[in-house]
Amino acid sequence: MIIEIPKIEDFDEINKIARQVHEIHVGWRPDIFVSVENPVEKERLQDLIENKEIYVIREEYIIGYAIINIKDKNSHGTHFRKYLCIEVLAVDENIRGKGYGTKLLEFLKDLGRKESCTDIYLSVNEENEKAIKLYEKMGMRVKNISYSGKL
Numbered sequence: 001m002i003i004e005i006p007k008i009e010d011f012d013e014i015n016k017i018a019r020q021v022h023e024i025h026v027g028w029r030p031d032i033f034v035s036v037e038n039p040v041e042k043e044r045l046q047d048l049i050e051n052k053e054i055y056v057i058r059e060e061y062i063i064g065y066a067i068i069n070i071k072d073k074n075s076h077g078t079h080f081r082k083y084l085c086i087e088v089l090a091v092d093e094n095i096r097g098k099g100y101g102t103k104l105l106e107f108l109k110d111l112g113r114k115e116s117c118t119d120i121y122l123s124v125n126e127e128n129e130k131a132i133k134l135y136e137k138m139g140m141r142v143k144n145i146s147y148s149g150k151l
Contacts, residue, residue: 001100003107006056006065008046013062014054015040021090028127031150040067055111057091057104064091064100066108070115084112086122089131096130105138 006014018039026033040048048054048067057064067088073081086108091101112120120140124131 001057001059001103003055003057003104005049005052006045006054006062008042008049010056010062011038011040011042011045014045014056014065017062017065017090017092018088020093021088024128025125028125055104055107057100057107062092063095064089064104066090066104068108068111070112070117081119082115082117084108084115084117084120086120089122101131101134102138105134109138 015038019037022033022039023035026035045054051069053067053069055066055068056062065088066086069085069087071083071085073083089101089104089108091104109120121143122135122140123146124135126132
């Protein structure tokens with residue numbers, strides 16, 4: 001098993017997993033999400049690769065991926081913070097529950113430490129109970145609650 005920055009040739013394998021996760025979101029929030037063939041467009045993948053903001057976990061093929069970004073927050077009246085923000089953390093639905101999400105999250109935490117990040121941040125749908133259990137097992141705690149409603 002290796003975790004690495006993918007190549008543009010990995011587009012189809014990444015999107016296979018991205019579609020699985022995207023369709024879950026379509027089911028949860030059809031008012032926001034619509035089905036698409038490739039949730040990660042080729043141009044976006046190229047940008048993510050160039051900026052080192054995407055990592056894949058690979059055995060014989062890609063079994064998961066994460067999209068991240070690092071942000072500085074230095075506001076008047078607060079301590080400086082450097083966040084490793086996880087936009088996406090996804091594992092192939094056929095092998096979930098085998099520790100690959102944990103390995104990917106451990107890798108990202110190590111990456112954040114190497115980049116001198118002070119915090120790791122992500123958001124998760126309240127219905128994604130398995131992911132919530134993983135994040136809590138990894139020492140993460142709820143820090144904010146977001147509300148949403150239709151107008």
